[in-house]
Amino acid sequence: MAAExxxxxxxxxxxxxxxxxxxYRTLGPTLRDQAIVYDDIATIDDLPRGWTDEQDGGRxxxxxxxxxxxxxxxxxxxxxxxYLHPPLLRLWRAEHDDGGVRVVAxxxxxxxxxxxxxxxCEIHALAIQDRVFLEGAYVDPHYRARREGNFIxxxxxxxxxxxxxxxxxxxxxxxxxGFDLALTEIVDTSxxxxxVEVGSEAGRxxxxxxxxxxxxxxxxxxxxxxxxxxxxxxxxxxxxxDVHELLLRNLEHGRWDDVAQRCLTCGNCTMVCPTCFCTxxxxxxxxxxxxxxxxxxxxxxxxxxxxxxxxxxxxxSTSSRYxxxxxxxxxxxxxxxxxxxxxxxxxxxxxxxxxxxxxxxVTAIRDSEPR
Amino acid sequence: xxxRIARLRRKRRDGPQVWTLDxxxxxxxxxxxxxxxxxxxxxxxxxxxxxxxxxVSGDPAAPDRLVHTIRSVGAVSSALTRLAPGAAIGFRGPxxxxxxxxxxxxxxxxxxxxxxxLAPLRPALYRLLADRLRYGRIVLLxxxxxxxxxxxxxxxESWRRRLDIAIEVTVDHATSAxxxxxxxxxxxxxxxxxxxxxxxxxxxGPEVMMRFAVAALRxxxxxxxxxxxxxxxxxxxxxxxxxxxQLGTVFVCRExxxxxxxxxxxxLALKEI
Ligand SMILES: Cc1cc2nc3c(=O)[nH]c(=O)nc-3n(C[C@H](O)[C@H](O)[C@H](O)COP(=O)(O)OP(=O)(O)OC[C@H]3O[C@@H](n4cnc5c(N)ncnc54)[C@H](O)[C@@H]3O)c2cc1C
Ligand code: SF4
Ligand code: SF4
Ligand code: FES
Numbered sequence: 001m002a003a004e005x006x007x008x009x010x011x012x013x014x015x016x017x018x019x020x021x022x023x024y025r026t027l028g029p030t031l032r033d034q035a036i037v038y039d040d041i042a043t044i045d046d047l048p049r050g051w052t053d054e055q056d057g058g059r060x061x062x063x064x065x066x067x068x069x070x071x072x073x074x075x076x077x078x079x080x081x082x083y084l085h086p087p088l089l090r091l092w093r094a095e096h097d098d099g100g101v102r103v104v105a106x107x108x109x110x111x112x113x114x115x116x117x118x119x120x121c122e123i124h125a126l127a128i129q130d131r132v133f134l135e136g137a138y139v140d141p142h143y144r145a146r147r148e149g150n151f152i153x154x155x156x157x158x159x160x161x162x163x164x165x166x167x168x169x170x171x172x173x174x175x176x177x178g179f180d181l182a183l184t185e186i187v188d189t190s191x192x193x194x195x196v197e198v199g200s201e202a203g204r205x206x207x208x209x210x211x212x213x214x215x216x217x218x219x220x221x222x223x224x225x226x227x228x229x230x231x232x233x234x235x236x237x238x239x240x241x242d243v244h245e246l247l248l249r250n251l252e253h254g255r256w257d258d259v260a261q262r263c264l265t266c267g268n269c270t271m272v273c274p275t276c277f278c279t280x281x282x283x284x285x286x287x288x289x290x291x292x293x294x295x296x297x298x299x300x301x302x303x304x305x306x307x308x309x310x311x312x313x314x315x316x317s318t319s320s321r322y323x324x325x326x327x328x329x330x331x332x333x334x335x336x337x338x339x340x341x342x343x344x345x346x347x348x349x350x351x352x353x354x355x356x357x358x359x360x361x362v363t364a365i366r367d368s369e370p371r
Numbered sequence: 372x373x374x375r376i377a378r379l380r381r382k383r384r385d386g387p388q389v390w391t392l393d394x395x396x397x398x399x400x401x402x403x404x405x406x407x408x409x410x411x412x413x414x415x416x417x418x419x420x421x422x423x424x425x426x427v428s429g430d431p432a433a434p435d436r437l438v439h440t441i442r443s444v445g446a447v448s449s450a451l452t453r454l455a456p457g458a459a460i461g462f463r464g465p466x467x468x469x470x471x472x473x474x475x476x477x478x479x480x481x482x483x484x485x486x487x488x489l490a491p492l493r494p495a496l497y498r499l500l501a502d503r504l505r506y507g508r509i510v511l512l513x514x515x516x517x518x519x520x521x522x523x524x525x526x527x528e529s530w531r532r533r534l535d536i537a538i539e540v541t542v543d544h545a546t547s548a549x550x551x552x553x554x555x556x557x558x559x560x561x562x563x564x565x566x567x568x569x570x571x572x573x574x575x576g577p578e579v580m581m582r583f584a585v586a587a588l589r590x591x592x593x594x595x596x597x598x599x600x601x602x603x604x605x606x607x608x609x610x611x612x613x614x615x616x617q618l619g620t621v622f623v624c625r626e627x628x629x630x631x632x633x634x635x636x637x638x639l640a641l642k643e644i
Contacts, residue, residue, distance in 0.1 A: 091372055092372070092374075094418055094461075096459075099459070100459075101376050101418065101459040103373050103374060103375075103376065103461070105372075105373045132611075133612065136611055136625075137610070137611070137625070138610040138611065138612070140372070140612055141372070142372075248620075251644070252641070277612070277614060278613060278614030278615070279607065279612065279613045279614070280607050280613065280615070281421075281607050281608075281613075282421075283419055283420055283421045283422065284419065285418070285419025285420075289419060292418040294416075294422070299607075299613070299614070299615075301614065301617075306605065306615060307604070307615070308605050309605050310444055310445075314604065314605070314644075315643045317643060320642070320643035320644070324617070327619075328617065332620045335621070336617075336621070336622065
């Protein structure tokens with residue numbers, strides 16, 4: 001896909017306006033509670049303009065940038081899954097009267113969602129959840145209703161996060177497909193512009209509605225340089241080519257006990273992960289018993305309840321639960337869905353209160369594999 | 372994801388805390404009676420309480436009667452067993468892979484059941500006995516906690532009178548009136564009469580019991596590829612969305628609950644997987 005156009009800051013605003021005019025709910029990064037999170041945005045001033053983040057194991061901090069970049073940071077604690085696979089969702093209600101029961105599926109919202117500022121790793125995460133919810137024997141109608149007709153405005157990362165390792169996972173930092181429009185932000189002393197790639201017919205139509213011009217060779221070079229610079233600045237790396245077999249060979253490695261000494265089984269890593277999909281359900285009833293319902297909410301393999309069967313948990317120890325999580329992300333996901341369950345976004349490293357680092361754990365196992 | 376409505380038609384006590392419930396779908400049209408394969412399970416909801424996986428324990432030749440045998444162990448299962456005839460139950464299913472019935476043809480069939488594990492094996496027995504001449508020897512080895520815990524007692528008695536099926540029942544704890552065997556069910560394998568080279572084994576029960584049963588079957592000379600197990604894991608969805616039933620590389624609700632032993636051998640040997 002070739003870069004086709006250049007837009008200015010006003011062009012990005014025009015893009016937001018155009019999407020809203022076309023009936024999209026525009027969602028994107030914004031500043032809240034000292035973090036960059038996803039929320040409804042209407043103007044470019046809602047974006048974390050001029051801000052960046054500093055991330056490391058168990059550490060996240062916002063800092064001012066020297067420039068006015070709109071997208072000059074890495075991913076935060078939120079991911080797009082909160083819109084497509086909501087943390088809490090009523091599945092159905094049942095009405096009971098005189099012995100009769102009528103079950104009504106929860107209606108899904110009908111608004112079309114536009115995601116602004118989607119990173120390449122996040123596009124891969126969307127594709128991974130698509131496999132889980134849309135491409136198996138059963139389709140999740142709630143996910144489908146929210147996912148269909150998404151407009152994806154990707155951003156090629158101009159800065160690698162301190163915990164990112166998308167290069168190792170082959171998921172970034174440049175978005176290759178799965179978007180409608182992709183922006184590369186060029187910001188320096190003399191200019192502030194966005195090189196645009198078109199990824200779909202919907203993207204082409206939208207570009208036609210906003211002011212744009214052809215890129216100069218110099219702008220194209222600058223856009224390439226942005227991606228190359230980011231590629232070279234990954235905060236973390238991990239050897240991923242054989243990790244599927246590596247972990248399956250080492251299900252009884254001593255390292256699982258070692259990490260269990262540190263892990264608090266808080267489940268933060270699963271909540272922030274853009275691909276983790278596990279849920280549980282809760283049924284409830286009103287006092288009169290005339291209405292009952294089922295609600296689904298995100299669950300975590302780190303809880304004791306998760307694997308509970310008659311009288312106890314299958315995975316009672318912390319080491320078995322950490323092993324479940326990490327082997328699922330990096331290994332058994334391939335057996336189950338034909339892809340990795342990890343896109344190298346680094347969130348689980350940053351948001352772990354004790355800074356446990358999935359890349360470090362893999363390396364530790366690799367380096368001390370019993371032979 | 373939305374349950375259909377079934378009505379509880381009949382309810383029989385099948386042991387302490389165990390009830391067999393016959394359900395009938397309310398919205399059923401003749402053409403869409405849910406055909407099920409022996410070994411499959413359904414998700415049953417008590418409205419306002421919750422939903423749990425329960426195996427079909429009825430005759431696959433009579434699919435309109437959805438028969439489930441349930442032990443009351445917690446919130447949902449006890450609510451299910453307390454329901455009165457006529458009550459509405461949420462129904463989703465059938466789910467999962469069943470017993471490999473095609474593989475049983477012309478072979479000796481060894482069925483090893485522990486406790487409630489006999490429930491998901493009963494549909495297989497119905498199928499085998501309905502077409503008895505297609506199979507070699509049929510052996511049922513069944514272990515219960517105590518004599519009063521023996522499931523489907525009158526049915527077992529009537530099958531016992533047949534000469535074309537060998538049934539051995541053992542209990543962990545005998546009462547003074549018990550004249551039968553005492554001990555664990557895997558111990559019955561060595562004494563059973565079947566040809567290990569041409570036998571296929573179907574095993575269901577608590578995981579520890581299945582480990583021992585598999586060891587006994589292998590000692591007797593049955594190949595790993597001829598041993599099938601029905602696994603149990605926590606389940607919240609039955610359609611590979613909730614993640615709860617993972618067993619290493621597989622989802623028990625999707626690839627299971629019935630697995631060929633050689634396909635999960637490595638996992639079965641691991642603790643806390
Ligand atoms: C494939 C399959 C087939 C089954 N077939 C039968 C059957 O034919 N008859 C029968 O009596 N039981 C069967 N069970 C076990 C039955 O599902 C549990 O006894 C039941 O879920 C317990 O729920 P509860 O709310 O009564 O107990 P609680 O102890 O209150 O359980 C809380 C929750 O934990 C989960 N849970 C607890 N125990 C189990 C378990 N053993 N398996 C799966 N999830 C569990 C459930 O989600 C349950 O809602 C089967 C389980 C599986 C996986
Ligand atoms: S496992 Fe960690 S690095 Fe991988 S996708 Fe999930 S949060 Fe990102
Ligand atoms: S690895 Fe870290 S974030 Fe994940 S459960 Fe353990 S302590 Fe929490
Ligand atoms: S029961 Fe939900 S994934 Fe298998």
